[in-house]
Amino acid sequence: MFLLTCKGNLWHNHPASGMSLQASRRGAISPNPSRFFIKVVMHKRRTSYNGTIATHLIGDIGGLQPIIIADIIASGSVLKQLDILYDNSASGQACFAIIHPVMLPSAFEILAKDDRNGKLVVANSLHISPEKQHPKPEVLSVAPLLAEIIQRVHIGVSTSGKLIKALPIY
Numbered sequence: 760m761f762l763l764t765c766k767g768n769l770w771h772n773h774p775a776s777g778m779s780l781q782a783s784r785r786g787a788i789s790p791n792p793s794r795f796f797i798k799v800v801m802h803k804r805r806t807s808y809n810g811t812i813a814t815h816l817i818g819d820i821g822g823l824q825p826i827i828i829a830d831i832i833a834s835g836s837v838l839k840q841l842d843i844l845y846d847n848s849a850s851g852q853a854c855f856a857i858i859h860p861v862m863l864p865s866a867f868e869i870l871a872k873d874d875r876n877g878k879l880v881v882a883n884s885l886h887i888s889p890e891k892q893h894p895k896p897e898v899l900s901v902a903p904l905l906a907e908i909i910q911r912v913h914i915g916v917s918t919s920g921k922l923i924k925a926l927p928i929y
Contacts, residue, residue, distance in 0.1 A: 798823065803840060811836040813843040820844055824851035831859040832881070835866030841875050852877025859884050860898075862891050870895050 799818030803811045825844050829837045832855070841853055853875055860881035870876050870893075879896045881887075887898060904921070911918045 799825075801827075801840065801843065803836075809834045809836065811840070813840045816843050816847055819847075821848035822850050825849050825853045826856065827853060828856045830857070831861060832857040832866055833861035834863050835869035838866065838869040838873065838876055841873065845875065854878040855880065857881045860887060860891075860896060861885065862887065862893070862896070867893055867895075 799816060799820045801813050802815040802817075803813045805811050825841075827837065827840075832838070837855065837857070841849075844853065854877045857879065858881070862881075870879065876895075881896045881898055882901050883898050884901055887896075907921060908918050911921065
């Protein structure tokens with residue numbers, strides 16, 4: 760799991776999903792491409808088939824707004840990892856960027872209970888059925904990225920420039 764921190768404006772362009780996010784001090788996230796800086800890495804371990812616990816936090820999150828990037832959200836265990844961040848002086852609401860939104864009912868319950876959960880942005884890599892519709896997640900399409908990759912392969916142009924980005928780590 761990657762954890763971005765926000766002080767001022769930072770940008771993230773996730774190559775696996777085509778999701779582009781801008782985060783500001785106010786917690787607003789909007790589409791826009793650029794680069795970001797990983798300030799903190801949080802490591803979590805699975806304790807059971809539906810439970811995880813954050814075991815390590817590397818970096819200083821003091822006074823910064825967390826932006827958490829994870830591959831999947833199912834039961835909502837990623838949403839329960841906020842205590843370690845706020846125990847280490849994170850500020851503002853946490854924003855989440857999730858690639859695969861499985862979104863079981865327990866994830867929506869956790870999302871609604873904790874007011875530290877801010878914006879939740881997910882890719883439409885999985886179909887989100889009507890019974891799983893919720894006002895909190897903002898769904899971004901992966902179609903433009905897939906279309907460009909298919910086009911590049913078709914005409915014999917490298918895809919690595921689109922999929923692999925050098926990310927500065929500080």
